[in-house]
Amino acid sequence: MPSPNRSLEPRRRPRQVRAELTRDRILTAAAHVFVEHGYAAGTTNRIAEHARVSIGSLYQYFPNKDAVLAALMVRHIDRGAWTQAERLDLAPGTLEATVRALVRDAIDNHDEDPRLLRIMIQEAQHSRELADAIARHGEQRVAQVRDLFARHPDVGVADLDTAAEIIVFTVEVNTHRLMAFPQSTTVEKFENELVGMVTRYLRGDR
Structure with a gap:
């Protein structure tokens, strides 16, 4: 197994139900975007738009789309x-x-x-x-x-x-x-x- 990439570490870990729901909504949106547009075209802007959150809100939880995909793997x-x-x-x-x-x-x-x-x-x-x-x-x-x-x-x-x-x-x-x-x-x-x-x-x- 390759060494973990530190640039993929989540920026914020939810401590309240509302924050957890927001994070889960981002992950669900990312799954849809990656399947519909492909990974290369599945940008963080598209993920945020589909999740109906601001791009700033997405970046509060994930530094990049690679981190989003890694989190999807963890959920899976x-x-x-x-x-x-x-x-x-x-x-x-x-x-x-x-x-x-x-x-x-x-x-x-x-x-x-x-x-x-x-x-x-x-x-x-x-x-x-x-x-x-x-x-x-x-x-x-x-x-x-x-x-x-x-x-x-x-x-x-x-x-x-x-x-x-x-x-x-x-x-x-x-x-x-x-x-x-x-x-x-x-x-x-x-x-x-x-x-x-x-x-x-x-x-x-x-």
Whole structure:
């Protein structure tokens, strides 16, 4: 991961509900502008106009549009928590269904706007806030996946700690690639192949 770019650090962190709503409105407007006009033409003036705030108000929160995009990435990451893990059936014979729930959750978290996802992948620079969000999300997801499969009776992989890291990386990287850069394969085929691969790996099949 590249070193965080200090020029992307937010200028003001909201401390009141009104300020938080203004910041969120700017981010929502930026997502629309970047998708409609492209990142190069998605200027801070256009973002401010779409958000119905002054350009001065925008600059109170973000020093430039790169910082806005980095904040959009943070919001995307923070919204991607896997909330269904504790309700999954961990009885024998349900490993494939458990893996499918993990893969399906990753797909659902990235199908809202593939164009914006593509822009974030191609253009986002690493702020300290984004780097922290990536690290935090990665640690949480790996711990969640490790704990989940540690309790499943059908898991036979030798090193579950390493396996959890591999699974999270494999699922998320391939899901990002599929949703942001659509291939000839369908989402259904992608899901089935990824579920089958991860399931066989967790079972320790040779």
